[in-house]
Amino acid sequence: MLKLFDLTLQINGFPMKEAKAELQKILAIPEENFEDFIEQKKREIVNFHLKNNPFYKELAQTASFQNWNDLPILNKQNLQKPLKERLSLGCTEKAVYLNKTSGSSGHPFIFAKDKFCHALTWASNIYRFGWYGIDFNSSYQARFYGIPLDFIGKRKERFKDFLSHRYRFPVFDLSDEILEKFLQKFKTKKFDYINGYTSSIVLFAKFLQQKNIVLKTICPTLKVCMVTSEMLFEKDKLLLEKQFGIPIVNEYGASELDLIAFQNPNGEWQVNSETLFVEILDENNQVVPNGTSGRVVITSLFNKAHPFIRYEIGDIGILDEKSTPKIPILKKLIGRTNDVAILPSGKKSPGLTFYYVTKSIIEDDGNVKEFVIKQTKIDSFEIDYISEKELDSVQIQKIKEAIDLYLEPNLNFHFTRKSVLERTNRGKLKQFTSFLQRK
Known part of the structure; x- marks a missing residue:
């Protein structure tokens, strides 16, 4: 079968083959050597930005990397200046991947990733979704997301949906009449999985509950549902499992970074340790022991276009006591809900x-x-x-x-x-x- 999804990324200049090979190399590093790998990557990315990124050098107030804990905590306010002032030397806006954060924390800004870093983000997504038998090239996605409503924006998004083998259910209107139309689509289309905003998917499940319908019975091809962008409460997860009749997977990510944590088949929220380094810090910027709550602070280990080093995402979380450098487990995420x-x-x-x-x-x-x-x-x-x-x-x-x-x-x-x-x-x-x- 033609791998249209991979091909599209490749044509757009994202080196997918190289990124997948790099990810496999990282995954092959044994647990006992993984801490050394992380330390090496942290040192490399800090030195790169101190040398090549005037914005970060000014923020860090140092010319050379000495001690990790002395590095500043980067926050979203720091990033609210024109992108060209934050890009690394030699990077142009045309030669990198650009996007806007959602502003869900109230701090919107434009960010950049170099092409290899963004390809690695996709390789990481492909790998994790593969845990549930989902292949972006062939699995059909029911996508509960927003969509631009202007003509050109909408056409662009629909074309991206076609290339990515997905059907979009826009979430701006979730009245019963619209949800009934969603339901009819599940009767006629062979979806493999659902992916989208938690609150929208929960509203659809409540609609199914009123009608006493289990989605898997009318769409037998469904395998799994991934919820993202908003907190999934336990009672809602139970409702989704009951009304969809499939496993519910909880995803935690940030567009400017990557997938941060993704529920593994054992039901644990496994942190992405391949492309990110996640710390939980107290109010004095000290690392708290596993099992203790603190601020989620994340370093992107591969983004050379734009520094995300000790970047405070605006969430509070707890790492599990059984976490290891290679397989950190997020025990709990506190916050991140939407009305x-x-x-x-x-x-x-x-x-x-x-x-x-x-x-x-x-x-x-x-x-x-x-x-x-x-x-x-x-x-x-x-x-x-x-x-x-x-x-x-x-x-x-x-x-x-x-x-x-x-x-x-x-x-x-x-x-x-x-x-x-x-x-x-x-x-x-x-x-x-x-x-x-x-x-």
């Missing part, structure tokens, strides 16, 4: 819809530093933001148009520029919160 917005028409939209809306205020000049959105009434929302300059009427109009498109018209939005935003008791910004009374 669902209920709109006057009865439409339900996951909080992540605001990722698509807020993209319209993310500009590479780094003007908007942070934002949070609150639903105060069924038709009223408040957007609090921190920026260097106040949003002007043109920008506000642009946001309102995006809201009309992605949510629905006639919603009231009130914009307030603030000097500081309130945080959760764990110090995390929650991008979307609903204050409506839940049934």
Whole structure:
């Protein structure tokens, strides 16, 4: 069979063969030598950026690497400056992989990966999905994600879906009529797996529960469901297992990094130790013992285009006591949940819809530093933001148009520029919160 997925990546300049070979070499390193491999990679990536990245050299305040624990903790505010000021020497925006973070933590920014690093990200994805018999070249994916609603953006995304052998269920409207249409697709298409935003997939499972339907009975080809981007609560996991009739796999990742942890067939959340180095730190930036909660801080061991060294992702987590350098296990992730917005028409939209809306205020000049959105009434929302300059009427109009498109018209939005935003008791910004009374 033609390996269209691999071929597409290769044509776009991502060296997949080399990346897969590199990953196999890393996987073959025995446990007793793995710590040495990690130490070597940490040293290599820090030295590379101290030498080739003026942004990182200035941040680190040193010309040579001495002690890992003396290196600064990089946070999302540090990265809110034009990308060209953060790229390594010799890298141009045209020659690297570029993307925007979702802003789900309230800190949007544009990032870059060199082509080999991004190919390695895909090799890592392919390897982990392979644990469940999923092959990106041949397995058919039911994808619960957003989609750009402008004509060209939508066409591009649909074409990518075709090349990636997936069918997309847009998650902006999850009313019962739409979920009924989703259900009909499962009756006619031979899906191998489901992948997408946790809250959307949970809403679909609740819909199936009302109708007393187990998805596997109407779509027998289904093997597994991978949920991502939002926390999966235990009661929701049980609901998904019951209504889908297939294993539910919990994925934890960040677009600017890679898959961070992926549930292995033993039910453990196995941390990606091949391309990342994950630390759990206390408020004084000291590593906490395994079994203790702390801030999740991650180093990308291969990204030469842009430094992600001791990068604080904005989550709190616990590594399991039985973790080893080669197989660290994430015992628990605390935080990372998203509310669902209920709109006057009865439409339900996951909080992540605001990722698509807020993209319209993310500009590479780094003007908007942070934002949070609150639903105060069924038709009223408040957007609090921190920026260097106040949003002007043109920008506000642009946001309102995006809201009309992605949510629905006639919603009231009130914009307030603030000097500081309130945080959760764990110090995390929650991008979307609903204050409506839940049934």
